[in-house]
Amino acid sequence: MLPAAAASEPPAAARSGGAAAASRGAARPQPAGAERPAGAAPSGRARVEAPPGAPMLRLGRLAAHVLRPAPAAGGRFDGQVCVVTGAARGIGLAIALRLAKEGAKAVCIFDLGDGSDAIAALKTAAPAIEAVCMNVELTSESAVSGAVAEVLRSFGRVDVLVCAAGVTGKTNVKTHEVDTADFSKVFDINVKALFLCAKAVLPSMLASGYGRIVNIASISGKEGNAGMLAYSASKAAVIGLTKVIGKDYVNMGKDITVNCVAPAVVRTAMVDAMPPEQVKYMTDKIPMSRTGSVDEVAATVCFAASPECSFTTGFCFDASGGRTVY
Numbered sequence: 001m002l003p004a005a006a007a008s009e010p011p012a013a014a015r016s017g018g019a020a021a022a023s024r025g026a027a028r029p030q031p032a033g034a035e036r037p038a039g040a041a042p043s044g045r046a047r048v049e050a051p052p053g054a055p056m057l058r059l060g061r062l063a064a065h066v067l068r069p070a071p072a073a074g075g076r077f078d079g080q081v082c083v084v085t086g087a088a089r090g091i092g093l094a095i096a097l098r099l100a101k102e103g104a105k106a107v108c109i110f111d112l113g114d115g116s117d118a119i120a121a122l123k124t125a126a127p128a129i130e131a132v133c134m135n136v137e138l139t140s141e142s143a144v145s146g147a148v149a150e151v152l153r154s155f156g157r158v159d160v161l162v163c164a165a166g167v168t169g170k171t172n173v174k175t176h177e178v179d180t181a182d183f184s185k186v187f188d189i190n191v192k193a194l195f196l197c198a199k200a201v202l203p204s205m206l207a208s209g210y211g212r213i214v215n216i217a218s219i220s221g222k223e224g225n226a227g228m229l230a231y232s233a234s235k236a237a238v239i240g241l242t243k244v245i246g247k248d249y250v251n252m253g254k255d256i257t258v259n260c261v262a263p264a265v266v267r268t269a270m271v272d273a274m275p276p277e278q279v280k281y282m283t284d285k286i287p288m289s290r291t292g293s294v295d296e297v298a299a300t301v302c303f304a305a306s307p308e309c310s311f312t313t314g315f316c317f318d319a320s321g322g323r324t325v326y
């Protein structure tokens, strides 16, 4: 599959022998300036020497990330390869930009929309970045696996996956008025696509020993917004799916965490396309009496996507102006 828009030379990994060469260097990303700890294995796992005569230590069972020194100051995503779905615009784009500004080596956007403005913005924010926008129908397993294979061929691994693509379907309708085909479409894009993306990137994360997955849920998935049956139920499913994927990889000696973020209303093209009554209903429920910004959501997402988020998995972070405090 060819990128729909790209603003870079062929990736360094591809120029120097492709995925195989890149994956040889695919150990857990090191923060800028951080030395590999003495005794660390090339895979990024620390080798822990037991003191002579010590009783058998359980340290060997601890993953390297538990034992490694705190990261040195620098970009939180230095050298990392990031995939962000739905980042041609809106919240996904704000997340992609923050990943770029904080040092990502590559940001790959999977979106059906035109990504040329997003790529230009990424190149402005971080001129050295490898930025590509791939035209991917996220509900298609072959399209998703093909796009991830392309990323792996070019860059060798995926460190971060953020699933931001989503749709509301028709809103401001009672349950008996919900069109069944619309309901299925919302679930395909908001839920099935997240499963397909996680399924496609996890083998790379397991091989490198490191990975962060962040799904964008919604406050409606916790609260259930009247008039939004398909959307609210699909976002509840995102929260459930995130819990399961987080727990699936929690105790494998790998530094892989999987979380989601639940924003309240953020003024984007998605919200602008909704009936004003529905937007008012949702906004009136926000205790801060304002909508959120894409940058506020990106800040929460990028913590969950960073190496700092190493002791939280399967969790749903809140970005709701105080609407849900659980």
Ligand SMILES: NC(=O)c1ccc[n+]([C@@H]2O[C@H](COP(=O)([O-])OP(=O)(O)OC[C@H]3O[C@@H](n4cnc5c(N)ncnc54)[C@H](O)[C@@H]3O)[C@@H](O)[C@H]2O)c1
Residues within 6 Å of the ligand: 085, 086, 087, 088, 089, 090, 091, 092, 110, 111, 112, 113, 136, 137, 138, 139, 163, 164, 165, 166, 167, 168, 189, 216, 217, 218, 219, 262, 263, 264, 265, 266, 267, 268, 269, 270, 271
């Ligand atoms: N904006 C809000 O108020 C709000 C609140 C809570 C949660 N969210 C969630 O945040 C995420 C981003 O929302 P946004 O407001 O930025 O939306 P948006 O509509 O501005 O952007 C969504 C992007 O996803 C892409 N997309 C949709 N379906 C796709 C598909 N099948 N394949 C590939 N790409 C597809 C679109 O082309 C678009 O670029 C969504 O998951 C949304 O549900 C948004």
